[in-house]
Each structure stands twice: as C-alpha cells, then as structure tokens.
Amino acid sequence: MKRRKPVGWPKLMRAKRLRHGAEAYYWDIPSWAKKGGCLLKAEALGGDYAMAKLRCDTILNPQFDGWRRRFNVGASFPNVQAGSFDWMIATYKRTPQYEEKSAKYKKDIDWLLGLVSKHPLKDGRRVGALELQSITPGAADLLYSKLKIKNDGSERNRTAMGAMIAAKRAWSVAYRCQPKVVPAENPFSRMEISYSPTRTRPVTHEELTKFVDAADGLGMASIGTAALIAYHWLQRQVDILSRLSWSHYKPSDSPNCVRIFHHKTKVLYDLPLFDIDNTPLFPELMDRLDNAPRLGTLIVTRENLDRTRKIHLPWQEDYFRHCIAKVRELAGIDKSVKFMGIRHGGNVEGANAGLTESQLRSLSGHKNTSTMIRYAQETPDQQREGARKRRNLRTKTGNLSE
Incomplete structure (x- = not known):
C-alpha cells in the first residue's frame, strides 16, 4: 500500500x-x-x-x-541555499513590505543589496553565500568599511550607508517571516555610520529663467514647464512627470486652485492661484500653462510623438536627466545643479521672504520642520535678517551695543 x-x-x-x-x-x-x-x-x-x-x-x-x-x-538567485544571505534577500523580496514599493524603490534596493551579496571574500566566496548565523556585527562593520572604497580608490560613503540600511531592513523583514531560520540579532543594526551628505545647491530665480529659456530654445518646453512647477509649486520630480495632470489645474470643483499631491508624504491640498484681490500668485507659470497645448492627460509630456504608439509619452527618469544636462549646459549653469535643486531654490526663496515654518510646510508638503529645514537652507540674506532683528531688539531695549 x-x-x-x-x-x-x-x-x-x-x-x-x-x-x-x-x-x-x-x-x-x-x-x-x-x-x-x-x-x-x-x-x-x-x-x-x-x-x-x-x-x-x-x-x-x-x-x-x-x-x-x-x-x-x-535568475539573480538560481542556486541559493536555505539560511544563506541570498536566501534572506529572496525571502524579503516576496513580502508585502517589498512588493508594495514603487518600481524605482525596488530598483534602488535591488542594486544596494546586490552590492552586499556580490562582495567577494578572501576565500573566493561571496557574502551572499554565507550562512546567516555566521554574519556577526563585526563582520557587518568590516563589510561596511570595504564597501566604502570603490575599485579606483575613491570613496562612496553614501552608497555604503545605503547598502547597510537596505541589508538591515531586509534582515528585519525576513526575520518576521522566518524567525526559526533568520537570527533575531540583526548584525546591521546599531552600526556606527558617519556620513555628511553633500548639500543640494538651490537654483536661484535668475538661473531658473535662464534654464526655462534654454529648454524652450531646444524645443523642450515641457522641461521648462516642469522646472517652473518645481520652483513655484514645490513639487517633486516624480510627481511632476507621472502624476500632475491637466485635471488638477483649475479643476471644475475648485477653478481658482491647482490640486497638489505630494506622493512621498501623502499630502493633498488645493493651492490658491489668485490673491484676495484676484491677482495671479504665479503669473509666469499660469500664463505658460494657459497658453500651452494639451498633448495628453499629464501636463508635462514629451513634445515628439512616439513613433509606434503615435501619442505623446511621459518623460522617463533616465532620459529626462539626460535632457536636463543638455538644457543646463546651454543655460550656462554649472554641472553641480540637479533638477531637485530647483525645488530647493523655491523653498529657499520662501525662507528668504520671511515665511514662517508653518507657511513653508503648507506650500512644500513637508510634515515636519526638521525635514523642511534641509530644503530651506540658510542663506546670507536670512543670516543678515536674523542679525538685524537681534540688533534692533538690543537697541530698542536700551542696550547700547551698536
């Protein structure tokens, strides 16, 4: 039987x-x-x-x-053994905590975890082949120090830090799924990682004008429009290129506003387009949009028709970045300027104008002040204004320090 x-x-x-x-x-x-x-x-x-x-x-x-x-x-894990680091990554990538993330997030995390998994050891093996039980906090520290140095000898501190954070997250999620296999002690936790991020240089309004003119001159008016939206409405690149539609601009239920959605912080609000005396609050951007051809559902789309589909497709991130470099070069703006610097520039303009923290957050979509401060960077104008107010306070109260 x-x-x-x-x-x-x-x-x-x-x-x-x-x-x-x-x-x-x-x-x-x-x-x-x-x-x-x-x-x-x-x-x-x-x-x-x-x-x-x-x-x-x-x-x-x-x-x-x-x-x-x-x-x-x-194919990335064709021969993984249960209980190995590669197995842990594969387990993590089948969880809702990973699958529900955006395609860009997954791409970045896959690359960072790949750096860890593919890192060679002295005995010829990879980190990915190691048993989870054998990976100690000391081994994680050593791995971090190795990943900080590229093959050419230059440093990549931010990348190494990101790889450790990704490994820590994957380990924690995998442990919740397989607590009998994944050790409870996460070797990537509580690592003493020091990193001083390079500040994003904010774009001035004068540079913005040159950038928009250069984009128009290259036949890429949509890039100029995207730049104006980033500066004035303080939206992130991903929201501008893939979410902001014509239906959000002067919607039928709120024709004097633009509906702004910050996907990262899940903040949605109607931003007024006119002052109380009916004066436009964003005249250069509103005039541009009112006279722009509507080539698709999204406000910002590529000018040229797709050869196969015969429609105006949205900008893809890599090609958009490539075209940004062309526009920047024609505008005579230095290479250190990134598109995100345009949004930073709008926040800095608000800080220079004396906006309160709550006013800045209401426009930028930030939920907390600590995050917003990274965008509204201190400038000499703000510092002079602060010193001026302190001096005026001293003289007003009779402290003759002038």
Whole structure:
C-alpha cells in the first residue's frame, strides 16, 4: 500500500530511502517542463525534512511557478541555499513590505543589496553565500568599511550607508517571516555610520529663467514647464512627470486652485492661484500653462510623438536627466545643479521672504520642520535678517551695543 504524504508536503519534492535505511529528499521539475525549456535543475535536499520543505516552499517552487507564468524565475538567485544571505534577500523580496514599493524603490534596493551579496571574500566566496548565523556585527562593520572604497580608490560613503540600511531592513523583514531560520540579532543594526551628505545647491530665480529659456530654445518646453512647477509649486520630480495632470489645474470643483499631491508624504491640498484681490500668485507659470497645448492627460509630456504608439509619452527618469544636462549646459549653469535643486531654490526663496515654518510646510508638503529645514537652507540674506532683528531688539531695549 502506497504511503500517504503528510499534510503540507511540498510539490515536486520526493523522498527516497537510502541503502543504510535513512531517508533523503529530492526536488525535480516534471519532464514536460524540461522539454518546454525550463532551466531549473534537479536538487538534492538532504535528510532534514524541515529544511527540505523550507527550501521547496520558499525558493524552488516559487521559481518554478514564476517560470510557468513566464515571469523572471529569479535568475539573480538560481542556486541559493536555505539560511544563506541570498536566501534572506529572496525571502524579503516576496513580502508585502517589498512588493508594495514603487518600481524605482525596488530598483534602488535591488542594486544596494546586490552590492552586499556580490562582495567577494578572501576565500573566493561571496557574502551572499554565507550562512546567516555566521554574519556577526563585526563582520557587518568590516563589510561596511570595504564597501566604502570603490575599485579606483575613491570613496562612496553614501552608497555604503545605503547598502547597510537596505541589508538591515531586509534582515528585519525576513526575520518576521522566518524567525526559526533568520537570527533575531540583526548584525546591521546599531552600526556606527558617519556620513555628511553633500548639500543640494538651490537654483536661484535668475538661473531658473535662464534654464526655462534654454529648454524652450531646444524645443523642450515641457522641461521648462516642469522646472517652473518645481520652483513655484514645490513639487517633486516624480510627481511632476507621472502624476500632475491637466485635471488638477483649475479643476471644475475648485477653478481658482491647482490640486497638489505630494506622493512621498501623502499630502493633498488645493493651492490658491489668485490673491484676495484676484491677482495671479504665479503669473509666469499660469500664463505658460494657459497658453500651452494639451498633448495628453499629464501636463508635462514629451513634445515628439512616439513613433509606434503615435501619442505623446511621459518623460522617463533616465532620459529626462539626460535632457536636463543638455538644457543646463546651454543655460550656462554649472554641472553641480540637479533638477531637485530647483525645488530647493523655491523653498529657499520662501525662507528668504520671511515665511514662517508653518507657511513653508503648507506650500512644500513637508510634515515636519526638521525635514523642511534641509530644503530651506540658510542663506546670507536670512543670516543678515536674523542679525538685524537681534540688533534692533538690543537697541530698542536700551542696550547700547551698536
């Protein structure tokens, strides 16, 4: 009589009685899948049923299911062993905490985790092949010091810090999913990481005008429009390029406003376009939009029709950055200026104008003052104004310090 398999037995796993009487487990794909071009290989899983089941359920069968759906079967981790660092990453990438993130977030995290996983060790192995139990806090510190130095000898402190943060996050999430396999002590926690970020240089209004003129001169008016929106409405690049539509500008239920949504902070508000005396608050931007052709649903789209689809497509991040460099060069603006510097410039203008913290946050969509301060950087004008107010206070109260 054929023995019944226990509840939860992984598909494609079979047991085999060895000569000495012990039982071992094996995984293999069906013959029809081999004929269909599936490249996954048969694998011996050892004699521990729990570990064999874990590998089938978390690695092998999901890869096979992915192949059946003609999805990427996880080529980055084709031979990972249960309990290894690579296995931990693969486990993390199947959780809602990862899957619900944006495509850009996943791309960045994948690259950072790849730096850690692919880092070579002295014995020829990779970090990704290490058992999680063998990765100590000291090993994490050493790895961080190695990742800080590029092959050419230059430093990449921000990248190394990002890699450690990504590894810490992946470890914590994987532990919640597999607490019996992932150690409770996260070696990437409480690391003493020192990093002084390079400040984003804010763009002045004069530079903004040159930038917009250069964009128009190159036939890229949409880039000039995007720059004006970033400066005046303080929106982030991703919101401008992929979320801000014509329906948000003077919507039917609020025709004197523009509906601003900051996806990062989940802040939504209607920004008034006119003062109480009906004077336009953003005249150069509003005049541009009122006279601009509506080439699609989004306000900012590429000028040229797509050859295949015959529509005006949104700007993609990489190509947008490439064109920004062209516009910047024609405008005579130094290379240190990034598109995000335009939004910074708008925040700095607000700070120079004497806006209160609450007024700045109401326009920029920041939820807390500490984050906003990084954008509204201190300037000589602000410092002079502060010193002037202190001096006036001293003289007003009779302290003759002048």
